[in-house]
Amino acid sequence: MGGLESEVLTEIWKAPEGLTPRDVLGRLDTDLAYTTVMTIMNRLWRKGLLDRERAGRAFRYRPLTTESELVAARMADALSAANDREATLSRFVGDLSKTDEAVLRRLLADGL
Amino acid sequence: MTPAFALPLVVAATAAALAGLLRSRLHPAVAARCLALAAVAVASGWIWVLMALSLGALGEFHPVHRWFAWCPELHLGAPASAAVGTGAAVMLAWSGQRSTRMWRRQRRQHRRRPDCGPDGVLILPAAEPTAFAVPGRRGGVVVSAGMIEALTPREQEVLWAHERAHLHHHHHWYLHMADAATAAAPGIGRLCSHVRIATERWADEDAATAVGGDRHLVARAIAHAALAGADHRNVELALADEGVTGRVAALVGHNHRGFDPAIGIAVATLVGAVTVGGSTLQLHHLITLVGRICS
Numbered sequence: 001m002g003g004l005e006s007e008v009l010t011e012i013w014k015a016p017e018g019l020t021p022r023d024v025l026g027r028l029d030t031d032l033a034y035t036t037v038m039t040i041m042n043r044l045w046r047k048g049l050l051d052r053e054r055a056g057r058a059f060r061y062r063p064l065t066t067e068s069e070l071v072a073a074r075m076a077d078a079l080s081a082a083n084d085r086e087a088t089l090s091r092f093v094g095d096l097s098k099t100d101e102a103v104l105r106r107l108l109a110d111g112l
Numbered sequence: 113m114t115p116a117f118a119l120p121l122v123v124a125a126t127a128a129a130l131a132g133l134l135r136s137r138l139h140p141a142v143a144a145r146c147l148a149l150a151a152v153a154v155a156s157g158w159i160w161v162l163m164a165l166s167l168g169a170l171g172e173f174h175p176v177h178r179w180f181a182w183c184p185e186l187h188l189g190a191p192a193s194a195a196v197g198t199g200a201a202v203m204l205a206w207s208g209q210r211s212t213r214m215w216r217r218q219r220r221q222h223r224r225r226p227d228c229g230p231d232g233v234l235i236l237p238a239a240e241p242t243a244f245a246v247p248g249r250r251g252g253v254v255v256s257a258g259m260i261e262a263l264t265p266r267e268q269e270v271l272w273a274h275e276r277a278h279l280h281h282h283h284h285w286y287l288h289m290a291d292a293a294t295a296a297a298p299g300i301g302r303l304c305s306h307v308r309i310a311t312e313r314w315a316d317e318d319a320a321t322a323v324g325g326d327r328h329l330v331a332r333a334i335a336h337a338a339l340a341g342a343d344h345r346n347v348e349l350a351l352a353d354e355g356v357t358g359r360v361a362a363l364v365g366h367n368h369r370g371f372d373p374a375i376g377i378a379v380a381t382l383v384g385a386v387t388v389g390g391s392t393l394q395l396h397h398l399i400t401l402v403g404r405i406c407s
Binding site: 048064065068069071072073074075076079091092093094095096100101103104105107108112 | 224225226227228229234236237238240242243244246254256259271274275328331332334335336337338339341342345355356357360364
């Protein structure tokens with residue numbers, strides 16, 4: 001997630017009643033184009049982080065995830081991307097090789 | 113400079129290798145503690161060797177020769193050559209840089225911890241099966257909806273017990289110790305992955321106790337969770353975690369010989385003695401050296 005997406009999300013979290021791209025643009029201290037903000041919010045909606053409803057010609061966006069959830073989701077991404085040896089927090093299970101996958105499937109089929 | 117100055121490193125490395133070899137015979141709680149301590153002992157032995165070599169070579173260098181002239185520790189036997197000393201100084205700087213980078217990464221990770229709320233549980237709406245423990249005051253267990261769906265209710269109990277064991281026993285400290293040691297002494301990555309596996313095994317054993325000793329249930333939960341992750345990604349991964357099948361085998365394998373308390377006591381005593389002995393010796397050398405430089 002880029003810095004802009006985070007900034008937009010933070011604004012929307014502050015306003016549970018929902019914001020249109022125009023509202024967000026007004027609250028951000030930037031010279032971004034309206035269409036850029038609209039694109040970002042559309043992307044966040046497609047990622048399942050925002051809910052939206054029609055408000056006139058635009059959409060009004062509401063937060064779907066809490067900030068904690070987002071931080072945790074980012075952490076999960078980082079954990080699956082990072083070399084497991086480097087990540088300080090460990091996952092319940094790591095990634096499997098094809099061989100290990102076959103071994104586990106056989107064990108379960110044999111009534112593990 | 114006598115070769116004896118490298119003794120703490122050699123002894124610590126031997127003890128660490130022994131502990132690594134015997135890991136499967138040790139209770140994971142003993143293994144994790146011994147291996148983390150051994151990793152720190154090896155790293156401090158390594159740093160000491162680099163310091164002694166670079167300071168020793170500096171003592172041979174003419175313009176500063178007289179500063180070190182009163183220090184017999186640095187002039188015993190064959191002197192360290194300028195090339196060896198420079199090499200050691202470069203390695204020392206590299207270790208310092210790696211440690212700083214690791215420390216920064218950990219701080220960054222620490223700042224970005226999610227707040228798991230008063231229940232200590234955070235359920236992510238994500239479909240990708242994932243679960244991990246977040247240490248700290250506002251920490252807890254983070255589990256995705258996908259992971260919950262992949263497990264039966266009994267298997268979910270295993271998952272909670274496993275993650276809570278990580279938090280309860282402060283496993284992140286062992287991992288921090290291992291990470292710090294790897295940063296200071298490159299080349300002990302294998303020892304540190306032993307520490308990681310030992311903490312996972314420890315949490316598995318705790319989970320088995322929590323579900324009434326049903327080791328097969330724990331093994332099934334691990335297998336189902338791992339396979340759900342593989343199904344979701346559906347791509348061949350270059351970097352696979354060799355730990356999963358090992359954990360399942362340790363729980364239900366036929367060749368699992370059980371933990372031997374005698375080996376546990378022996379290894380713990382050895383690693384403890386090596387760590388205390390090595391660090392006392394290094395501290396003694398260091399104090400003598402600093403004392404002479406400053407006098």
